[in-house]
Every structure is written in C-alpha cells, then in structure tokens.
Amino acid sequence: MTAGATMGSDDLWLAIRREAAAAVAADRFLEASAAFILDQGDLGGAIAFLIGRRIADADADRVQFVRAAREAYVAEPVLIEAAASDLAAIVRRDPAISGFLPPLLNFKGYVALQAWRVSNWLWRHDRPDLALMMQNASADQLQISIHPSARIGTGVFLDHGTGLIIGALVSIGDEVTILQNVTISRHRDAPRRAPTIGHGVLLSAGATVIGDLNIGDLAKIGAGALVTSDVPAGCTAVGVPARLTNCAEAGASVLS
Secondary structure, eight states: OOTTTTOOHHHHHHHHHHHHHHHHHHOGGGHHHHTHHHHOSSHHHHHHHHHHHHHOSSHHHHHHHHHHHHHHHHHOTHHHHHHHHHHHHHHHHOTTOOSSHHHHHHOHHHHHHHHHHHHHHHHHTTOHHHHHHHHHHHHHHHSEEEOTTOEEOSSOEEOSOTTEEEOTTOEEOTTOEEOTTOEEEOOTTOTTOOOEEOTTOEEOTTOEEESSOEEOTTOEEOTTOEEOSOBOTTOEEETTTTEEESSTTTTOBTTO
C-alpha cells in the first residue's frame, strides 16, 4: 500500500508528530522549524500556523491569516482532509520523499495550496478582500499565485512551485501534478471561461494552458508546451503550438 493512501487526517497527524519528535531529538537545530508541531493540537492548527509563518511579512497579517485559516477549518473540516490528501500525494509521487514532515515544513507548493484552500473558502463566503489579500501574500512570498475563485481537487501536488499562476475560474481535478513556471489562465477573448484540467493530469515545467478548453483525465502536458485547445484523455501534448502524441489524434495540432 502506498504511503498515506488510506490515511485520514487524524492518523496522518499522529505520524507527523512522531516524525517531528524524532527530528528534534536527533538534531537540536531543528527545534526552531519543527518543534511547533508538538505544540499544536491537530493538523489544522499546524497548517494554520504554517500559512501565517510562510506567507505573511507583517505580524498583523500573520495573525489575520492564522485566524482565517482556523475559522475555515472549524466551519469546513473537509479542508483539513483535503490538506491530508495533498500531503499524502506528495509522499506517493515524489521519489525523493519518504516521510510527511519534510514536505510539510519545506515544500512551498504545499503551503501555497493550503493558503489557497483558505482563500477559496473566504471567497465562497463573500469575503473577497481578505481572500485576495491572501492570494497576493502567497504570490509575494512564495511566487505562487492562485486566484481564490479557482476550483482545485484533492491529492494535488505543486512540485517546486516557483512561478506558478492559476487564474480566475480555472478548474483542476484530483491527483493532478503541476511543476514550476506553469500558467493556467483564461484568454482575453473569453474572460468568463477558463481551462478545465481533468483527473490525474501532469503539467510539466513551463507549460502554458490558456483559454476555454479541457485537458482530459490522465493527459500529460510537456515542458514548455503552449496549449490553447482541448487535449483528449490519456494524450500527451508537446511543443509550441502543442501537438498531440500517444493517442488516436497523434500528430494533430492542439490548435486546430
């Protein structure tokens, strides 16, 4: 069984606490970064603390962001389960990772995604100003900008994350992996429609996906590809403009 595949947030939290206690005992220099885990009562509290620490550059903003995250988790506990699913997905899909603590503490893509989940909750509850403030803070501090109106599933892995832009109204399915310098956005000629990314899609480094289009389940977008129309399920799109490979439409331009 893959790590964390059936682990709920409570069991995952116990595993994280065990890892944190072992890490601090093994290296006292980790106390400043990992010991806070042992002071938190649950995964939601730890993630709220991390959001405040990683995206706020002022004490007042830090308090505000932590408070917003805790409020969101109390009102909508499914957000904590989503956070657990995202963390487990990193361990399953990143061969360099063998535990939950390292990505929790060090992967800015993970923190940015959880900050987005809180900003999306704020957006859905008619608090757009604070939602956009969190988006801006994440963009400033982590170089990851995800509009609060986007929709993102669970088990999502933002690998490396730097330079990532997910625009307004974008929809992303479960188990998606997105690498650095990816842009997913509306086209200026269709401002009310945005890309829909299916289940299990891989978007490689530097890919650009723009417009009213669908990327089918388990499709792959190659590094640096420019995609402006649909990619069928299971296909790979490569190049500028992107062309399809590994599917019935192989060789056809995605732009046709």
